[in-house]
Amino acid sequence: MSFLLLGLSLIFVLIPLVLSKTLNLGLEKDAVVATIRAIIQLLAVGYILQFVFDAENFFYIFLMVVLIIGAAVQNARKKGVSIKGITWKLIVTFVFIEVLTQGILLGLNITPATAQYIIPISGMVIGNSMVLSILFLNRFTSEIESREAETELILSLGGTPKQAIHRPLISSIQASTIPTIESQKTIGLVQLPGMMSGQIIAGADPLQAVMFQLLIIFLLLTTAVVTSAMLGFLSYPTLFNERMQLLKPDKQ
Amino acid sequence: MTKDAQAAIQFSHVHYQSGETKILNDITGWFPKNHITTLVGPSGAGKTTLFRLCNGLISPDSGEIYIDDQKISSYEPVALRRKVGIALQQAVMVPGTVRKNLALPFELQGEELPEETAKEMIRLVGLDESFLDRNAKDLSGGQRQKVSIARTLVMKPEILLLDEITSSLDRVSQQEIEELIVRINETYQTTIMWITHNLKQALSIGEYTWVMMDGELVETGESSLLKDPQNPRVRTFVKGESE
Structure with a gap:
């Protein structure tokens, strides 16, 4: 695709702008900012990726993965400010997910150890892990609040923090993984996944594109469950003190 | 308080605050062993907080609490909570049957509730054995309270804290x-502390009473003090409640 053709695709930005103006939706400013940000961010990523791919140097690959994890942590931590040390818990979770998935992919030679594979797959895995973390943290903090009486009941009957938090924790893990599992049930029926569509448009063999997409689906399933479970089990101990008391915000 | 009674729980200059709000201010006093003591006072007096301290759900900011003359902080938390059982006003039930709720304290220790104990406890609280298989969510308020008390009693606590269970x-x-409650006290010699808003109840059930206001213990002694309080604040409170 040439820059001229890309310029023509801005028609798809003009349509909502005109509609917004006509219907007084007030979306013009946000739409323009989003478009400009998308152009700058993606073009920058495009040039950086081209440089990294050409360089074929593991240090640059490592640096890219660190940047991806850093951005994901920065974004997700805002949802878990009530959990002590959430930044480190997210870092540990994302690094573990990255090591686990790339370890299996590269260790079993499922994908080649090149920047062209490692970086996009890391981006998809960590991106998904970030969304899962946000969903999990949102749900977990509200579950703790709404089930405080039940949690304290179990503590008051001689239960441990792990027993007391078990139901809110399991319920949050289940709730945060549901969107991933549900979307995978209808994949290919309702919509063609973005990565697969992109490969097909770029001229790849559709069967090859499907096989890669399946690989990503399997990866995302692991990512979803491991992220929620790991973040949950790393987070819950900080909600209690050594006297097995549920900490209130003013006592943390 | 009677001089020959032993202390089940003693408080020495206990303070507790939440954020900037003082909830308990310099509480010093004791609850006699094997007796029923009621706690009365207006809402926000700090009565529930006092119970939460005794069960170890929270710790005081300063001061000491002694259970059987031993510092509360020296108890292992699980052992403390099994020694000092608490039944709360909300009577929270876990999803499932009454039997599952009664078995909860055993399950938490990795044990099974013996069927005989389940039957004994459900009968003790005045419900028949058919209740064991009922879903807890279908119980009335009174039945939930009874199950909540039975659930606390299966741990055979030496001290039982009851927070407005009849309100x-x-x-x-x-x-x-x-x-x-009187039957439990007589049968098991359980020390009972009972928060109530009902002064008639405090007079008829409690042998001793604590009157708390604004986080302070303002009067304590035999329950009959509620008939003729010496403290003017308590007199005003009692008059207001009786009207």
Whole structure:
């Protein structure tokens, strides 16, 4: 695709702008900012990726993965400010997910150890892990609040923090993984996944594109469950003190 | 308080605050062993907080609490909570049957509730054995309270803390629970502390009473003090409650 053709695709930005103006939706400013940000961010990523791919140097690959994890942590931590040390818990979770998935992919030679594979797959895995973390943290903090009486009941009957938090924790893990599992049930029926569509448009063999997409689906399933479970089990101990008391915000 | 009674729980200059709000201010006093003591006072007096301290759900900011002359902080938390059982006003039930709720304290220790104990406890609180298989969510307020008390009792606590367990019940259910508490005290020699808003209840059930206001213990002694309080604040409170 040439820059001229890309310029023509801005028609798809003009349509909502005109509609917004006509219907007084007030979306013009946000739409323009989003478009400009998308152009700058993606073009920058495009040039950086081209440089990294050409360089074929593991240090640059490592640096890219660190940047991806850093951005994901920065974004997700805002949802878990009530959990002590959430930044480190997210870092540990994302690094573990990255090591686990790339370890299996590269260790079993499922994908080649090149920047062209490692970086996009890391981006998809960590991106998904970030969304899962946000969903999990949102749900977990509200579950703790709404089930405080039940949690304290179990503590008051001689239960441990792990027993007391078990139901809110399991319920949050289940709730945060549901969107991933549900979307995978209808994949290919309702919509063609973005990565697969992109490969097909770029001229790849559709069967090859499907096989890669399946690989990503399997990866995302692991990512979803491991992220929620790991973040949950790393987070819950900080909600209690050594006297097995549920900490209130003013006592943390 | 009677001089020959032993202290089950003692408080020495206990303070507790939440954020900037003082909840308990310099509480010093004691609850006698094997007796029923009631705690009365207006809402926000700090009575529930006092119970939460005794069960170890929270710790004081300063001061000391002694259970059987031993510092509360020296107890292992699980052992403390099994020694000092608490039944709360909301009578929170976990999803499932009454049997599952009764078995909870055992399950938490990785044990099974013996069927005989389940039957004994459900009968003790005045419900028949068929209740064991009922879903807890289908119980009335009074039945939930009874199951909540039975659930605490299966741990055989030496001290039982009851937080306004009859406040939302009708007169008949209230009377049943009052009789039950007296029976538990007599049968097991359990030390009982009971928060109540009902001064008649405090007079008829409690042998001793604590009157708390604004986080302070303002008067303590035999329950009959409620008939003729010496402290002017308590007199005003009692007058207001009796009207």
